[in-house]
Amino acid sequence: NQIRINISINGESYEVQVDPEMRLIDLLRDKLGFTGTKEGCGKGECGACTVIMDGKTVNSCLVLAFQADGKEILTIEGMGTLDNLHPIQEAFIRNGAVQCGYCIPGMVLSAKSLLDKNPAPTEEEIRRGISGNLCRCTGYQKIVDAIKDAAA
Numbered sequence: 430n431q432i433r434i435n436i437s438i439n440g441e442s443y444e445v446q447v448d449p450e451m452r453l454i455d456l457l458r459d460k461l462g463f464t465g466t467k468e469g470c471g472k473g474e475c476g477a478c479t480v481i482m483d484g485k486t487v488n489s490c491l492v493l494a495f496q497a498d499g500k501e502i503l504t505i506e507g508m509g510t511l512d513n514l515h516p517i518q519e520a521f522i523r524n525g526a527v528q529c530g531y532c533i534p535g536m537v538l539s540a541k542s543l544l545d546k547n548p549a550p551t552e553e554e555i556r557r558g559i560s561g562n563l564c565r566c567t568g569y570q571k572i573v574d575a576i577k578d579a580a581a
C-alpha cells in the first residue's frame with residue numbers, strides 16, 4: 430500500500446512511491462539523496478532538518494512524505510553550489526558562522542525564509558527567525574551577524 434506522490438524539489442519534479450509512514454526527511458535523504466538535510470533530534474526540536482515547503486520552513490522530520498504531495502520543496506542543495514554559493518551562504522562563511530556545520534543547512538534555509546519576508550530584519554527579528562534552529566558550537570552571535578550581513 431504505497432502512495433504515489435508528485436513532488437518538486439529544488440525546481441525539479443519527482444514522481445515517487447512512498448510508504449504511508451515515511452517521513453519527508455527520509456524521502457529526501459534516503460530515497461532521493463538530498464543528504465544536505467540533517468537529522469538531529471527527529472522530533473521537531475532542533476531544526477537541523479529544516480526545509481522550505483511552499484515558501485514556509487518546516488521540520489522535515491515531522492512531515493510525512495505523502496503530505497508533501499504536490500508541494501514545492503527547497504533544500505540546501507537548491508540554494509547554491511560549491512562554485513556558486515548563495516549570498517546567504519557566502520555571508521555565513523565571511524562571518525565565521527560555521528563551525529561543525531551540522532545545523533547550517535537548516536539555519537541557511539530559515540535565514541532565507543526570514544529574508545524573503547523581511548529583507549531588513551532587526552537583530553531581534555533575526556533571533557526570532559532562527560529560534561527553531563539549535564546550534565551547539567557558535568553561541569549564535571556570528572550566525573546573527575551573518576544574516577544581518579546577508580541582508581545588507
Ligand code: FES
Binds near residue numbers: 476
Ligand atoms: Fe527534525 Fe530535529 S531532526 S527538528
